[in-house]
Amino acid sequence: MTATPIPRPVRTHDELAVLIRKQIGNRLFVSVSNREPFVHSRSPDGTVQVRAAVGGLTLALNSVMQAVGGIWVAHGDGNADRETADARGRVAVPPDAPSYELQRVWLEQVEHERYYSGFANQALWPLCHVAFTKPVFRQDHWEAYRGVNTKFAEAVAGVVGDREAIVFVQDYHFALLPTLIRQRCPRATILHFWHIPWPLPDILRVCPWSPELLDGLLDNDVLGFHTPDYAERFLAAASARPGWRSAGQDILERKDSRICVRPFPISIDFDGISAKAAGTDCDAAVDRLRKRYGLAGKFIVLGLDRIDYTKGVIERLQAVERLLELHPEMRGRLVYLNAGAPSRNEIPAYQQLHRSMDELETRINATYGGSYGNPVVSIKEQLPESDVLALYRLADVCAVSSLEDGMNLVAKEYIAARNDNGGRLLLSEFTGAAWELPGAETFNPFAIDAFSERLLAMSEPDSGQSAERMRKLRQHVREHTIYSWIGSILETLQPSGRTSG
Numbered sequence: 001m002t003a004t005p006i007p008r009p010v011r012t013h014d015e016l017a018v019l020i021r022k023q024i025g026n027r028l029f030v031s032v033s034n035r036e037p038f039v040h041s042r043s044p045d046g047t048v049q050v051r052a053a054v055g056g057l058t059l060a061l062n063s064v065m066q067a068v069g070g071i072w073v074a075h076g077d078g079n080a081d082r083e084t085a086d087a088r089g090r091v092a093v094p095p096d097a098p099s100y101e102l103q104r105v106w107l108e109q110v111e112h113e114r115y116y117s118g119f120a121n122q123a124l125w126p127l128c129h130v131a132f133t134k135p136v137f138r139q140d141h142w143e144a145y146r147g148v149n150t151k152f153a154e155a156v157a158g159v160v161g162d163r164e165a166i167v168f169v170q171d172y173h174f175a176l177l178p179t180l181i182r183q184r185c186p187r188a189t190i191l192h193f194w195h196i197p198w199p200l201p202d203i204l205r206v207c208p209w210s211p212e213l214l215d216g217l218l219d220n221d222v223l224g225f226h227t228p229d230y231a232e233r234f235l236a237a238a239s240a241r242p243g244w245r246s247a248g249q250d251i252l253e254r255k256d257s258r259i260c261v262r263p264f265p266i267s268i269d270f271d272g273i274s275a276k277a278a279g280t281d282c283d284a285a286v287d288r289l290r291k292r293y294g295l296a297g298k299f300i301v302l303g304l305d306r307i308d309y310t311k312g313v314i315e316r317l318q319a320v321e322r323l324l325e326l327h328p329e330m331r332g333r334l335v336y337l338n339a340g341a342p343s344r345n346e347i348p349a350y351q352q353l354h355r356s357m358d359e360l361e362t363r364i365n366a367t368y369g370g371s372y373g374n375p376v377v378s379i380k381e382q383l384p385e386s387d388v389l390a391l392y393r394l395a396d397v398c399a400v401s402s403l404e405d406g407m408n409l410v411a412k413e414y415i416a417a418r419n420d421n422g423g424r425l426l427l428s429e430f431t432g433a434a435w436e437l438p439g440a441e442t443f444n445p446f447a448i449d450a451f452s453e454r455l456l457a458m459s460e461p462d463s464g465q466s467a468e469r470m471r472k473l474r475q476h477v478r479e480h481t482i483y484s485w486i487g488s489i490l491e492t493l494q495p496s497g498r499t500s501g
């Protein structure tokens with residue numbers, strides 16, 4: 001145990017490092033996720049390149065791994081991953097200063113399609129989000145999901161064996177993994193975070209394998225969700241499984257097993273994002289984007305997400321169309337920046353979404369465009385981080401219109417990027433962020449007319465209320481970071497490796 005006092009809550013990278021030393025000690029720390037933190041690929045010129053995955057979660061987990069020197073188990077999907085790993089599939093990372101190992105798991109293409117695009121993203125994803133997209137339940141997808149979970153369990157067992165270890169599992173790709181690890185690694189403490197909502201009971205029932213999903217997840221020591229609602233829904237469904245009973249607000253017990261199910265709202269690296277948004281790269285991107293899209297003097301509404309039917313991308317376009325229809329004075333004044341990173345393009349529901357977006361966008365621009373330019377500007381590509389931050393700085397309104405969303409990090413990134421206390425966040429009430437962020441301006445994205453009226457109202461300056469609101473939002477996100485998130489999950493561990501539920 002260290003004598004250094006741990007600040008509560010942990011807020012920064014350095015404070016997390018202190019907590020990690022106390023909570024993990026000498027035990028082996030194993031991270032499990034579908035995506036790997038470093039991907040090797042061969043370029044057309046024949047050289048091998050390594051690319052670090054982007055995103056706050058990978059960054060924060062990477063810093064935990066660097067501090068404890070553990071092993072990260074993930075799917076190796078780079079086309080030079082095999083040749084850069086050893087015979088066991090391991091490679092030391094980060095490449096420039098190796099401090100931990102990446103254990104790659106090899107999946108056949110058909111296996112990956114059925115487990116990832118199939119069960120994870122066509123069954124579990126729509127099942128867990130109220131977006132009225134029907135889940136697809138196929139026996140071959142389910143079997144591949146079970147098979148891949150078993151492969152990952154074997155990979156974890158290969159690195160852990162019967163050692164005392166802490167295994168931290170990410171997401172809905174691995175609902176069956178806890179049981180499979182438990183059977184192979186008797187001294188592992190398993191922590192699992194579910195990054196998407198947990199469905200209401202009547203919806204969960206439509207999944208033919210919901211008992212198996214519940215039983216798999218019940219073998220965790222700690223299971224985290226973004227909000228109390230999701231945790232409570234899980235506890236209600238799980239406490240009905242044979243042998244389990246409630247033993248406190250967030251604890252379930254059965255014979256020798258005990259699980260703690262709690263909300264741990266995820267967040268971002270506030271200081272890092274805020275500093276980058278104030279940097280010269282971002283200044284240059286602001287100027288470039290303003291010129292390229294003719295944004296000077298316009299009222300700019302931003303929608304930025306992975307292109308996904310849960311994010312309310314169609315509803316956002318419909319609200320913009322309604323606004324331009326009912327308020328001619330907004331034509332030529334409003335620019336809606338529709339920035340979306342394509343994802344899951346192999347799935348029919350996503351292909352249909354792209355077609356619907358294109359159709360709507362073409363209609364809006366044909367009807368309401370003019371010599372002053374088009375009202376909808378679409379940027380459908382994975383942008384560099386400096387451009388994402390520049391768009392946040394340029395946007396008068398950031399509209400987060402998710403039909404349901406576990407947390408939504410775009411909302412928090414927008415807040416962190418607004419060092420000027422400017423801009424307004426219009427936040428769907430069906431996001432974890434709406435539950436967490438104090439005083440945020442929330443709305444119902446299903447109500448298109450009211451949505452467009454909210455946008456209209458936000459086009460008028462106010463007398464300082466929005467800057468004051470933004471200041472408070474910034475205060476909250478500054479205090480509750482991605483490091484606090486990991487810290488609070490690790491704080492459930494007792495020094496022995498048992499959890500402190």
Ligand code: GDG
Pocket residue numbers: 054055056195196266304305306339340341381382383384385388405406407408409410411413
């Ligand atoms: C899941 C849950 C939960 C978007 N476009 C670009 C780009 N992005 C980045 C954003 C943000 C991230 O993608 C999206 O994060 P979200 O949280 O909004 O959404 P999901 O991907 O659905 O994540 C969600 C999250 O897990 C964490 O637990 O909050 O509820 O659904 O960071 O900035 N990044 C770049 N270019 C783009 O064009 N570089």
